[in-house]
Amino acid sequence: METTNKLKDINEVLEFLYKEFPNCFKAKDGIKPLKVGIFKDIAERIEGSEQVSKTQVRQALRKYTSNWRYLESVTQNEFRIDLDGNQAEKIEAEHIEHAQKALEESRAKRAKKPAPKGKRPFVKRDGAPREGGSSDTKPYKKRPFDRNKGDDKRARVNSKPAEAPVKRTGKVELLPASEVKVNAKVKVKLGQTLVNATITEVNKDEVFVELVTGMQVKTKADSLYFI
CATH class of the missing domain: 2.30.30.140 (SH3 type barrels.)
Incomplete structure (x- = not known):
């Protein structure tokens, strides 16, 4: 039976890019913005490769360029680089602005993630810690239900103003x-x-x-x- 060296995992495809183009792709340190049209250059270089496909390269690029380290590099460098690490075109102001916005959105999503389960010790109703819990845990106190306060809370939730629609400046036309x-x-x-x-x-x-x-x-x- 004939074996194949085709890569399947996206991280393996990234490792392939690190090894194949070491002056361009970096795992952590030394990341720099890629030239516009880098996918086409990669596709030409790996033409006929039995390890990766164009679809896999496209997926790997999507992951690589959405990483916060890469986005930071767009905001901190003046020029992009090609596959050989040579200086390419200058980064435009709108590209920097877009990268900064993407970074802010990424950090906001990370901040909203709930804390991992199992970090907060459980306590019994009498205040004693359950098995495996901390002995200095504060006793559980049941708060009395305030019907009026509850109604006020529901009212505040229901009265939350609707988000304003996104405004766009200028006339936008669909591409024929x-x-x-x-x-x-x-x-x-x-x-x-x-x-x-x-x-x-x-x-x-x-x-x-x-x-x-x-x-x-x-x-x-x-x-x-x-x-």
Whole structure:
């Protein structure tokens, strides 16, 4: 039976990129922003490879460029680099702004994560710690129910003002099918936000774009707009 060296895990694909392009991809220290269009360069270099596919590379790039270390590098460097580590184009102000916003959102999500279970010791009703609990745990005290206070709380929740819709400046026009071409500069809709991007591949109904941070995203033609 013929064996294959095809990589399956996304982390293994990243290790492949670290080894294949050591002057460009870094695991931790020395990370620098990638040149716009780096996916195309990688695809040309690994043409015919039996280890990784273009789809896997695209997924690996998405993970690499969404990492907080990479986003920080976009805000701290002046130029991007190519596969050989050579200086490429200068990072534009809007790219830095986008990276800063992505960093803030990532940190906000991390701050909202609940504390791991099992960290807080349980206590019995009489205040004595359960087995394995801490002896200096404060006794459990049942608070009396205040019906009026409860009603006020529910009222505050129900009276929470609705979030204002996202406002966009200027007129935004949907990109016509005839303009959905490789290398076209577009805006792609991600949630309620329009982000500048470049079309890297068109495969029937699927369109692959590269964001200003270098992240690879798969989308549909009806999510693309004129810049």
